[in-house]
Amino acid sequence: MRYNRVTPEIVERLRRIVGDGYVITSPGDLERYGIDEIEERYRRPPEVVVKPRTPEEIAAIMKLANEYRIPVTPRGAGTGLSGGAVPIHGGIVVSLERMNEILEIDVDNMMVTVEPGVVLADMMRAVEAKGLFYPVDVSTLESCHVGGNVAENAGGARAVKYGVTGHWVYGLEIVTPTGKIVRLGGKRIKDVTGYNLVQLVVGSEGTLGIVTKITFRLTIKPKCVLDLLVPFDTLDNAVAQVNKLFREEHGLAAIEFMDDLSIRAAERYCNTVLPHDDCEAHLLIQVDGMKEGEVWRAAERVYHAVVEGGAKEVFVADNRITREKLWRARRNIAEALKALNNYISVEDIVVPRSRIPEMARRLRELSRAHDIEVPLYGHIGDGNLHPTPVSGDRDEETWVRDLEAFLVDMFKAVRELGGNITAEHGIGFKRVKYLPLALDEVEIELMKAIKRAWDPNGILNPGKAVPLGP
Numbered sequence: 008m009r010y011n012r013v014t015p016e017i018v019e020r021l022r023r024i025v026g027d028g029y030v031i032t033s034p035g036d037l038e039r040y041g042i043d044e045i046e047e048r049y050r051r052p053p054e055v056v057v058k059p060r061t062p063e064e065i066a067a068i069m070k071l072a073n074e075y076r077i078p079v080t081p082r083g084a085g086t087g088l089s090g091g092a093v094p095i096h097g098g099i100v101v102s103l104e105r106m107n108e109i110l111e112i113d114v115d116n117m118m119v120t121v122e123p124g125v126v127l128a129d130m131m132r133a134v135e136a137k138g139l140f141y142p143v144d145v146s147t148l149e150s151c152h153v154g155g156n157v158a159e160n161a162g163g164a165r166a167v168k169y170g171v172t173g174h175w176v177y178g179l180e181i182v183t184p185t186g187k188i189v190r191l192g193g194k195r196i197k198d199v200t201g202y203n204l205v206q207l208v209v210g211s212e213g214t215l216g217i218v219t220k221i222t223f224r225l226t227i228k229p230k231c232v233l234d235l236l237v238p239f240d241t242l243d244n245a246v247a248q249v250n251k252l253f254r255e256e257h258g259l260a261a262i263e264f265m266d267d268l269s270i271r272a273a274e275r276y277c278n279t280v281l282p283h284d285d286c287e288a289h290l291l292i293q294v295d296g297m298k299e300g301e302v303w304r305a306a307e308r309v310y311h312a313v314v315e316g317g318a319k320e321v322f323v324a325d326n327r328i329t330r331e332k333l334w335r336a337r338r339n340i341a342e343a344l345k346a347l348n349n350y351i352s353v354e355d356i357v358v359p360r361s362r363i364p365e366m367a368r369r370l371r372e373l374s375r376a377h378d379i380e381v382p383l384y385g386h387i388g389d390g391n392l393h394p395t396p397v398s399g400d401r402d403e404e405t406w407v408r409d410l411e412a413f414l415v416d417m418f419k420a421v422r423e424l425g426g427n428i429t430a431e432h433g434i435g436f437k438r439v440k441y442l443p444l445a446l447d448e449v450e451i452e453l454m455k456a457i458k459r460a461w462d463p464n465g466i467l468n469p470g471k472a473v474p475l476g477p
């Protein structure tokens with residue numbers, strides 16, 4: 008694909024669409040919009056940033072971009088870990104930050120309709136104030152936008168019980184790549200009228216449309232939640248518990264995993280101490296439900312199962328302050344590792360749950376073979392792990408070369424075990440080159456055909472999720 012540069016005339020037309028104050032062209036400000044949470048070396052500043060307020064403004068921007076063949080990159084809060092919001096071809100960044108209203112909380116239908124720039128935790132708090140519950144617990148909940156969650160089909164800790172973002176998305180309004188505004192789905196619990204375009208857009212990483220409204224289904228907030236922190240002397244013992252727990256207990260909401268390197272980094276970063284940080288691994292297990300007695304009984308069953316499986320002790324957090332302390336440590340592992348190393352690469356593999364012990368073993372072997380330290384943590388209850396190779400004191404050139412070799416071997420191992428290369432962080436552009444390892448050739452062709460049908464000029468977030476070109 009060949010794209011054109013943004014000219015002063017185009018900037019002037021953008022000013023007329025969104026208003027003078029909402030067009031950014033100063034180099035310092037453009038830099039900020041040139042990166043998300045991936046490694047700094049991927050930073051690519053856009054030529055211009057616009058901050059529209061309405062779908063009509065976005066439609067006009069898309070029409071203008073098609074006229075001049077300018078690439079457009081949608082951007083939420085920029086917490087993505089695969090470079091999805093990085094404007095790798097320059098052009099226009101459409102920041103959704105001003106579209107941040109909660110439009111309706113429909114208590115009868117148990118649905119909420121929001122604009123894409125609403126911060127996830129703000130939406131969660133607003134629906135909880137009406138006695139309702141949105142359960143998808145993305146670790147960046149205090150900063151990420153719900154539009155970014157939809158575009159990435161974000162997961163998080165409670166997917167074990169409540170699924171991922173897509174399970175809760177019932178209606179969308181989008182602006183198509185050619186600048187048409189369309190409503191997909193709605194407040195209908197069942198609807199098989201036509202192809203399910205709502206779920207095609209979910210997880211499409213901003214390549215098939217810019218999401219301008221979302222209707223999420225809601226549920227009832229569990230009345231009792233308990234978190235159990237369970238240290239194990241050996242990593243093998245910890246990972247071996249996961250499948251057994253699923254067979255014995257149906258009240259599980261989350262099972263998270265942290266190895267010793269991750270815990271110690273998080274402790275330093277959060278200035279806290281977790282019990283038994285001398286152990287090789289911890290599980291953080293959440294049980295929830297509507298009746299306190301039942302939840303405590305579920306916790307007891309978990310207790311017996313893990314003690315039988317070699318747990319050193321079981322710490323129960325039943326109040327907000329202790330629970331927050333545990334989750335704060337867990338949520339900050341990536342940041343903590345970043346603070347301790349020159350470079351890190353947060354990975355996002357998924358394997359069938361039964362293959363987790365083998366995957367953990369393979370990771371240890373790969374770590375030794377490549378001489379790269381690989382702290383391991385993640386949403387183990389979903390088979391979703393975040394091995395995070397760290398550079399130590401390698402210089403950038405050596406790191407990039409060594410990391411590449413490690414990643415190829417890791418992705419091959421993942422595929423051999425029936426898994427895949429990303430579970431919730433997305434392909435972005437960071438993983439596009441590995442797609443032939445991860446997907447069938449026909450599948451990639453079908454994805455390209457969909458992209459061409461929706462975006463004939465290939466201008467919406469090009470180079471992300473699906474390879475460019477014919």
Ligand SMILES: Cc1cc2nc3c(=O)[nH]c(=O)nc-3n(C[C@H](O)[C@H](O)[C@H](O)COP(=O)(O)OP(=O)(O)OC[C@H]3O[C@@H](n4cnc5c(N)ncnc54)[C@H](O)[C@@H]3O)c2cc1C
Nearest residue numbers: 083084085086087091146152154155156158161162213218
């Ligand atoms: C420390 C840390 C922990 C994380 N934990 C989790 C986790 O537990 N689970 C998880 O799933 N992810 C996690 N993430 C990744 C990230 O937070 C999620 O992917 C989140 O959904 C991104 O939202 P955002 O608003 O920041 O999107 P951005 O990073 O701004 O954008 C992400 C993608 O969505 C597109 N996009 C954004 N808004 C729109 C829109 N309105 N319409 C169309 N496309 C759009 C962008 O073009 C881009 O491709 C974590 C990230 C970090 C740094």
